[in-house]
Amino acid sequence: DSGVTQTPKHLITATGQRVTLRCSPRSGDLSVYWYQQSLDQGLQFLIQYYNGEERAKGNILERFSAQQFPDLHSELNLSSLELGDSALYFCASSPGDRAPLHFGNGTRLTVT
Amino acid sequence: DQQVKQNSPSLSVQEGRISILNCDYTNSMFDYFLWYKKYPAEGPTFLISISSIKDKNEDGRFTVFLNKSAKHLSLHIVPSQPGDSAVYFCAASLNSGNTPLVFGKGTRLSVIA
Numbered sequence: 397d398s399g400v401t402q403t404p405k406h407l408i409t410a411t412g413q414r415v416t417l418r419c420s421p422r423s424g425d426l427s428v429y430w431y432q433q434s435l436d437q438g439l440q441f442l443i444q445y446y447n448g449e450e451r452a453k454g455n456i457l458e459r460f461s462a463q464q465f466p467d468l469h470s471e472l473n474l475s476s477l478e479l480g481d482s483a484l485y486f487c488a489s490s491p492g493d494r495a496p497l498h499f500g501n502g503t504r505l506t507v508t
Numbered sequence: 509d510q511q512v513k514q515n516s517p518s519l520s521v522q523e524g525r526i527s528i529l530n531c532d533y534t535n536s537m538f539d540y541f542l543w544y545k546k547y548p549a550e551g552p553t554f555l556i557s558i559s560s561i562k563d564k565n566e567d568g569r570f571t572v573f574l575n576k577s578a579k580h581l582s583l584h585i586v587p588s589q590p591g592d593s594a595v596y597f598c599a600a601s602l603n604s605g606n607t608p609l610v611f612g613k614g615t616r617l618s619v620i621a
Contacts, residue, residue, distance in 0.1 A: 438512070438611040438614060439552070439599075441611075452607065488551070498554070500551050
């Protein structure tokens with residue numbers, strides 16, 4: 397158990413809809429990362445937060461947004477969903493720089 | 509443009525033999541490299557890392573080798589065990605880990621008993 401909790405585990409929704417994925421980092425970890433894994437793809441970095449502030453941005457679409465709350469949990473919001481957004485979304489946390497990331501078990505999103 | 513490449517999608521090895529997983533990168537500014545292991549329905553778990561100031565790092569049955577001039581790293585597992593069967597991801601970072609990790613697509617290792 398990595399200590400990173402992601403909910404829900406599975407999500408099935410229709411095109412055009414909006415969903416929210418939730419992540420609780422390991423106790424004491426200030427950094428939260430979001431990654432997307434599509435079929436046959438590696439993990440694509442979306443966005444990082446550190447202690448409530450956006451730290452780095454990767455290949456995140458404008459339809460997607462995220463935030464980290466004062467209790468350090470994070471939410472990834474995906475809107476105007478398209479079929480191509482179907483993927484595994486992973487959250488990871490770390491105590492800070494130069495520390496390996498610890499991943500949650502992911503949320504599998506299916507857009508129909 | 510893929511900056512971290514794992515050109516072998518899969519690898520099959522006999523139990524007890526050596527498993528060698530390879531990874532190439534294109535960005536010469538990467539200076540921190542990691543390997544993650546992933547079982548089905550679980551998130552990736554950290555395995556071993558290496559800084560660019562080293563060319564080898566060992567942890568039990570796992571050894572990572574880094575060849576900076578070739579922009580190549582490899583993970584050796586000796587001896588391989590059936591429980592090592594998983595997808596292995598290579599990842600790289602700039603500035604000694606101060607930037608988000610860039611991952612390869614992974615190699616599926618099957619260790620046959």
